[in-house]
Amino acid sequence: MRKRGRNILAYVLRWRRRHLNDNQFVLVVSFFVGIFTACAGLLLKWLISQIEHLLTQSFVESTANWLYLVYPVLGIWLTMLFIRYVVRDDISHGVTKILFALARKQSQIKPHNTWTSVVASAITIGFGGSVGAEAPIVLTGSAIGSTFGQIFRLSSKQMMLLVGCGAAGAVAGIFKAPIAGLVFVLEVLMIDLTMTSLLPLLVSCVTAAALTFAVSGINPIFEFHLQDAFTVERLPAYLALGGVCGLVALYFTRTMNMLEGIFRKLQGRYKKFVFGAIMLSLLIYLFPSLYGEGYDLITLLLNGTGEADWNTAMDRSLFYGSNHLLVYLFLIIIFKVFASTATNGGGGCGGIFAPSLFLGCICGFIFCRLWNIYDLLGFQIPERNFAMLGMCGLMSGVMHAPLTGIFLIAELTGGYQLFMPLMVVSVMAYMTIKAFEPHSIYTMRLAQRGELLTHHTDKSILTLMSMDSVIQHYDQVLYPDMTLGDVAVQVSNSKNHVFPVVNKQMQFVAAVYLDDIRHLIFRSELYRQFTVAQLMKQPEGILTVNDSMDVVVATFDRTHAWTLPVVDDEGVFVGFIRKSAVLTVYRQMLADLSTD
Secondary structure, eight states, rough: OOOOOOOOHHHHHHHHHOOOOHOOOHHHHHHHHHHHHHHHHHHHHHHHHHHEEEEHHHOOTTTTOOGGTTTTHHHHHHHHIIIIIISSSSOOHHHHHHHHHHHTTOOOOOGGGHHHHHHHHHHHHTTSSSBBSSSHHHHHHHHHHHHHHHHHTTTTHHHHHHHHHHHHHHHHHHTTTTHHHHHHHHTTTTTOOOOOHHHHHHHHHHHHHHHHHHHHHHSSSSSOOSOOOOOOOHHHHHHHHHHHHHHHHHHHHHHHHHHHHHHHSSSSSHHHHHHHHHHHHHHHHHOOOGGGTTTTHHHHHOOOOOHHHHHGGGGTTTTTTSSSSSHHHHHHHHHHHOOOOOOOHHHHBBBSSSHHHHHHHHHHHHHHHHHHHTGGGGGOOOOOOOOHHHHHHHHHHHTTHHHHHHHHHHHHHOGGGGGHHHHHHHHHHHHHTTTOOOOOOTTHHHHHOOOOSSSOOHHHHHHOOOOGGEEEOOOOOBBBTBHHHHHHHHHHHHSSSSEEOOOTBEEEEEEEEEHHHHHHOOOOTTTOOOOOOHHOOOOOOOEEOOOOHHHHHHHHHOOOSSSEEOOOOTTTTEEEEEEHHHHHHHHHHHHHHOOO
């Protein structure tokens, strides 16, 4: 069977070389990426709905349900066992993994990610995990694109493009939002593409969205009916909502980072599981709206017509029958980040797309209710409109992606009539959080390690470059007690102009430069009069294997050196980096990125 598969692949590759150029072949592959990604998204949504319906269909609305204490724990436990014994790999932080693969793994994502994230997130969310399915399906889509690229032995640039196609198709399919899928790749994954490269992205987005429309209908994910048309007099309210959404996004980002830090400090997966599962189950018992993705509450707030409708948000909770809706919703804003972090930190699998939409809808609704209660600026504003606008503001703030927020919410709800307010709220939310946090929740860790692609071409190329591609390794080294004669032997058998000096533990001590000893090297009578210790000198700087290429280039600029040594964490000599080698690789990568 394996041999037959190899024969088929060889035939396809031969046929492709005869009939299709690289751009045409990538277009064909992007079509299939869109199909497979849409199928994965449909399967994931179906699995989540079936599990959730099976577990909660018998719940009574008028009272709290004790099974809310059990289901989330069971879901995280099953997911943890699946990841430990079946996957045997880390599949959390889907979008961050994609960004890391683009920057450091030559766009190679492990093939198991084409299905493992679907299974793990379906279990997690179906059993109540307070996270979203979108980030796992984005990782799945990117893994599908990467796998196609690896199978057909495509170049790193084409692989990057197919990873983007998978991510774009995932967003387009699961949200029925083809434009948002395209914008997401350009804005969040930060892939700079030419017009020719945009075509595969469009093909994947349109294919994935069309297949999803064919299976589940053309209606948007959330039904939304415009309550009032856009008016200029409401501009202060839109600006204020954007500012509030930016601050809530800042709270969400920093609190999640703080809680993830607590989980990282816990030793052992079972301690993390117990801590996360208990926190999650208690929060869901108190606030059942935190169960799963929370799309039911979003639908309610977008379509409710009065207090009777909105108060049903407190069904199945201890708040049932009370008049404290705003208190209930405000507490959800406070604790949603705890529930989401507990889900992933305890061993579950999910993303922050849905939590961002969920919090944004609640934030917009509360803002509107308070505005109307206190009759600010002497006019009333519509709850449904502002609930929808809040979704845009929170997503733009959390993801640092204002364009993605605008187009996604417009396509997600069909709210194109409010395109101007969407832009105002989105930009204001982004500007607010940007004043406090330079990076999104996805990119923060990678930025700290210098492993983040950006739209700055120079920085992106340096990020894509690896230390291994520019390090010159040495088979022979010098020791301090060696003589000039020993150095002459190495010089005669080498084309190098600099030679490392190490101790017995192979730790770097100094370097001998040919220019410094050229006047001595041809005088054999001096061979026993000088030792390496007398000839060596300290280089202008020393690099480590963990330094980013930004640091490498900055060190060359600061020291004005042409060659610098590289050591590992224990000071052991690894090799030398020449400025000329860095410039050569840089120019080649620049040419590769620019060619189309």
